[in-house]
Amino acid sequence: MTRFVLVAGAWLGAWAWDEVAAELRAAGAEVHPLTLSGLAEKQGAPAGPQTHVQDIVGEVERLGLRDVVLVGHSYAGLPVGQAAERIGDRLRRVVFVDAGVPVDGESFLAGWPSDHVRRAIEHHDGFWPPAGPDDYAGQGLTDDQIARIVGGSTPHPGATLTEPAVLDRPVAELPATYVKCLLDGDEPPSAAAEPLKSGRWELVTLDTGHWPMFSRPRELARVLYEAAAGR
Template sequence: MTNFVLVAGAWLGAWAWDDVAAELRAAGHDVHPLTLTGLAERQGESAGQQTHVRDIVDEVERLDLRDVVLVGHSYAGVPVGQAAEQIGDRLTRLVFVDAIVPEDGESALSGWPSDEVRQAIAETGFWPPLTAEDCAGQGLTDEQIARFVTGSTPHPGATATEPAVLTGELGELPGTYVKCLLDGEEPWGAAAELLKSDRWKLVNMDTGHWPMFSQPRELARVLHESVTAP
């Protein structure tokens, strides 16, 4: 039985996967959405980058999960990629959903214009959530935007600024990269490099950066097919 461990990006918790999880369970999978330290119902708990890596590894080990598909969306690609190295042969596949691909020694904010975010983190200790206006053009209905904005919580800043720690090459692991086309037509940076590996597959979705809200059924299908398609 495949065990999907689902980790959403910045500001979000396990709740963001409710619709996707329901579809995956209906397809016969076991599903374990995870809230990282300091977010959603865990708001107020302090966290650094390695705290979030440990959250994921601990969940897999606590539940003694095997045949694990680790799914990281957006920011969560950084801790999920590191956790994938640490769970060894428990891992069946790594899936990045429009995610930041971790690089050893680099933070989640490396490689893109982030001065404003870094300043906010320096002043408050948190990466502030997006507004409804920030979500425009991402294929979301007004209701979906309201759900995203209402459910978001400030993101612990250190998790975004501290460096990732990798000991190997993620390209050596079996993986799928899901590119959401309304958020850019091509994977870039470390994601583009990763997809040069013959162990990785690119899947495009014609939606925005938060497909768990905009196209949950389609995203669940993509995840299902990542482990069932020949």
């Protein structure tokens, strides 16, 4: 049986995967959506970047999972990528869904114009406040889907965005799939460029926006299932 651990990006919790998880379970997979510390139902829990890595490693170990596919969306690509190398032979594959890719010594905010995020964190007691409805325009979402995302979002612990990733080896050595959502730009982030040339990574595109678990859950579930199967 294929086993998935699903981790959503900034502001979101396990609930964001409800539709994708249902599709994967219908296909016979074992699915474990995970909320990271400090978010959704875990608001108030202290969280730095290594807290989120340990959240994922701890979930895999607690459940005794093997042959596991770790899926990270957006921000969650960083803790998922770090956790992937730490779970060793329990890992089957990593899937980065329109996600950041960890680089040793660099934070999630490195490499893109993010001064506005740093200022927002400073002005909101160390948290990045959730985006508003207008920020989701042009991403293939219905008004109801946008309302659901905005209504379920919670402030994101700022330290997880500003402090560096820690890797013992390059992520290019991991078996991985990068899912690029084309309404959010044509190219994966620069940190994915070399890994995608490694022969161990594959690139898949989806004609939708940055939140495909809401806009295209069935298509995303199919991509995840096929990535796990090596197709």
